[in-house]
Amino acid sequence: MAKHIKKHFWNKRPSEGMKSAVAYTFASLFSKGLAFVTVPIFTRIMSTSEMGTVNLYNSWQSILTVVATLSLTYGGYMVALKEYEHERDRYESSVLTLTTFTSIVFFAVYSVAPNFWSRILGLDKSLLLLMLVGFLLLPATEFWLARQRYEYKYKAATLVTIGSAIVASALSTVAVLYMRGSGKAAEGRLFANYAVLYAVALVLWVYIMVRGRKFISMRYWKFSLALSVPLIANQFATQILNNSGRVMIGWFVDNSAVGIYGTLSSVSTISAIVWSAINSSFVPFLYRNINDSEGKKRVRSLASILLLIYAAVCVLMTFLAPEVVKIIATDEYMAAIYIMPPISAAIFQNAISNMYANVLLYHKKSSYIMIASICGAVLNIVLNAVLIPLFGYQAAAYSMLTAFVFLSYVQMRVSKKLHFTITGTKETVYDDKAIIGIQWLVIVLSAIAIPLYHFTIIRYIAAFVLMIVSFFLYKKSKISV
Template identity: 50%
Template sequence: MVKKKLQNIPLGVKAAVIYTMASVFSRGLSMITVPIFTRIMSTSEIGMVNLYNSWYSLLNVIATLSLTSGGFQIAMKDFEGERDQYQSSVLTLTSMMAIFLGCIYFLIPNSWNRITGLPSALMILMLVVFFFAQAQDFWLLRQRYEYKYKLAGALTMGSALASTVLSVIVVLSLNKANSDQIVVGRLYATNIVSIAISAILWIKLYVKGKTIVNIKYWKYSLKLSVPLIGYAFAAQILSVSDRMMISKMVGNDAVGIYSTLYTVSSISLLVWTAINSSFIPYLYQNIEKKGNRIKELSLALMGSYAIIAVMLTFLAPEIVKILATKEYYEAIYIMPPIAAGVFLTSVSNMYSNLLIYHKKTNYIMYSSIIAATVNLILNYICINAFGYMAAAYTTLIAYIVLAGTQAMFARKIRFKETGEKSVYNDNAVFVMVILTIIAALFGLVLYRYTWLRYIIICTGMIAGIKIALMTLKRIKS
């Protein structure tokens, strides 16, 4: 009976569930290892690891030419009978870009090492990953597009598990040997499994596609992806510039503390990613229907997420005690502004969903550039004046700017396209944002009163569950 029901589940639903599980599993492993690494690595070493990850995220935008963004799925549709050839051809583009970045680096390696704050061993690792990793990205994207979830899901979870176990073993071994190469060892151990898999897929894509250069595919891909590079680059600057600037202006010890607490504060994003993925189909299918429930559902979903984000903020002392050591506990006061900024991701996502619906993604790029510029300027001024903890507040301000500009652009485009002022209840969203920020920042006071925090947390959890259940009933009806 159960087997029959499982067989009747649509293929697309099965694929979505497996890919979500694989993503949550991978992210979950990284969270599980936090208490291990914070106890066997110094804050400076963890800072170096996060600095590497920040530079990788930023430079990867250039290395991929944003070819792994939405344009790839469109190409899978337009070149339905030529997918193998298309994949191998665009893989040449990303491989050439990795070689180009390598040439730039090896011309003046010492200068780039000073700029990034990374040693040559880690810069070379990054370039090798750039060369091979896109093969795995292209392969996974195609598997997902074609609803081939079994091998892709197994490979994603298996490689994540192998990389995690190997990195823990290597760090423990190097720590026992009193080595000064723990950071290099951890990052190489983390990436070696992925590099090996990507290298095999890199060869496989060329063997199947038998196409190294195809100008038609290149023009098509670059036309779609190049406009997205500006957006992706600005988004990454907004996301990681604080850690880079802290490294230069304060030191890697501060980066280690800040980035670890930033990761803890962002745990709730796993929840929001799932919420938003479920809401988008409903939004796009019902946006033009009269009598839809988009306004009330969007408020209920954002309200539920706001409660989760705030409750996690109030639990910060306990979470940090479990995941980290006393060095990190002393900096828990940066978590409330970070958590408030993370909540604003839900607001900006709601409005960017509208801009995507109306195919006005350039406005998403504009808002990201504005927010990233504000963040860079404020970081430079405030970190110098008040220390690295100020970056948490400048990040909050930048996310307020991002959500605000996207809401403004979405209202403008919606009115221009349909004459309707907004799909959402903008006034209620504005009030919710204000209340959530105030509630999150209230944690700065509540950290001193444990029992009061627990009472508020229990009340909030009950309210969140009730809102979630009511929302599910409305969606089903």
């Protein structure tokens, strides 16, 4: 696959495009890696309750940003940059005005009953005001970065992304150390972190407005809203799937439980970075071969092998969970280590969903992805509402796993049926039986890891075997394509 991807990009994209892709990938990985590296620091100088406040804030911000920005910062923006190639400055300032209006509406709704919203969201009013400022300013950063990426202007964007991540992390650590023991360390960390991000966003907000000087345009607004509004439900449902567990733990248990659950689940999601790299390389290959009979055979073979490789990564993370938690957290978190296997298995189910969503996107049937995501989100909320009060915060991990298994099956069935209808064939894109087998293999192996946490040597042997298997599967994936 690597040979084909390399050939595809070098033949069809300018060298600046390749440099841009590498730079943005590096900046993204650096930012995520830095966030992970600082986890061991914060878990040792902040209480689990304070960690819970940070996790709760970030979860609510992820969920509400989708609505507060009308999803204007997502995929539709890129389409608009192409549509208005010679009007980009004016378009950019216009849609930034639109997100500014929506943030003001959110502030007005909050101002009517601040105590009510503070109670519902489980956050201090000062933190809600911090979040509202983000709804106003952060879209400017998103718009600017998206345009820089689109135009292959990667140097400034990479510098801003990496620089702000370093400064924000350093300032957050200093703030927590200074406020340690005051009961306000979480607020100090969040305000310090976002002070840096908001300062950058404010500069970009002014820059975009001054450069564009077009504040209201119904033409731009109608075009953007037509693209973004259908994405709101899908993005909102996706955020619910990813964050509802933390939010509902805050409702039914307490912020300390949110801190433990959120920290360990963030460790489990490290493997998602691996899948992001795999999927971004696989999609071009899939789209080039999906309509070719011989190509489909290669797609079926490669898809199964890639999922096996990723399955090995997820299961390996599960088997090594005790060692990982000892590095990144304190003894308070070790008691909850048993939630990592179901969360890791759930993340793998999401990879299967992505595989089938790629086919739906190819056939321009994204509305089906939205419907499936909404159904999965509703199921997740219902399960959390029933199980967390009965079994505690650990139940959120199993609710998440169930919801993602459901989502993967819905995506699989809908994708296959639509592909048959559109192409007029009965030839599947993937080897569905093999994928289902891999799916349940991951669930079973993840379950087996739980009792093995008491048998270190056996776990190490199993982890070593998984590494060897992953290596041979990787070599096979390169040869088979």
